[in-house]
Amino acid sequence: MITWGRLTDLIKNGKGLTYESTLFxxxxxxxxxxxxxxxxxxxxxxxxxxxxxxxxxxxEGVELSRIGGGYAPITKxxxxxEGLPFDxxxxxxxxxxxxxxxxxxxxxxxxxxxxxxxxxxxxxxxxGSDIIGLTNESIQELANEVLPEIISYILRELLx
Numbered sequence: 651m652i653t654w655g656r657l658t659d660l661i662k663n664g665k666g667l668t669y670e671s672t673l674f675x676x677x678x679x680x681x682x683x684x685x686x687x688x689x690x691x692x693x694x695x696x697x698x699x700x701x702x703x704x705x706x707x708x709x710e711g712v713e714l715s716r717i718g719g720g721y722a723p724i725t726k727x728x729x730x731x732e733g734l735p736f737d738x739x740x741x742x743x744x745x746x747x748x749x750x751x752x753x754x755x756x757x758x759x760x761x762x763x764x765x766x767x768x769x770x771x772x773x774x775x776x777x778g779s780d781i782i783g784l785t786n787e788s789i790q791e792l793a794n795e796v797l798p799e800i801i802s803y804i805l806r807e808l809l810x
Contacts, residue, residue: 664807669758670758672800672804673758673759674758676796676800676803677753677755678755679799682792682795682796683753684753685699685795686753687752687753689701689784690751690762690782690784690788691742691751692704693748694733699791701788702714702740702781703742706735706738706740708778708781709784709785711786711787712778712780714738714741715738718776718777718778719776728743739777741773741777746768747764747766747773751763752764762783766781
């Protein structure tokens with residue numbers, strides 16, 4: 651019988667790879683989870699990403715002010731005083747809502763969750779349930795971040 655050595659190992663290792671196991675591994679990494687949340691929320695400390703903080707849009711790309719109205723004049727004054735954006739609805743005042751975000755991993759996907767109750771009111775009632783979730787642009791950013799991780803994982807599994 652002819653043995654192919656390393657080629658046989660590659661084939662066996664390749665057969666063990668699954669879509670689910672690859673995505674589960676990639677999405678289990680802390681930096682990927684944090685990046686997905688940051689794409690949705692952003693923060694005063696990160697000027698590169700953040701649908702809510704930078705753009706004031708929901709997961710459909712709709713401006714929150716078009717959904718639930720803009721901030722009251724007093725809120726704008728307070729935000730201006732604190733050095734926070736006041737020209738768009740960010741749902742950020744002290745950061746409590748942004749800090750509540752969780753990345754919930756599924757077998758081959760994930761869900762973002764957050765505590766939307768603020769001062770006795772549900773933020774989703776005014777600004778809609780789409781405040782949680784990624785825009786198409788953010789999904790593409792996440793894919794760009796995840797792709798090298800997927801390639802690295804597959805190569806490691808094939809060559810192990």
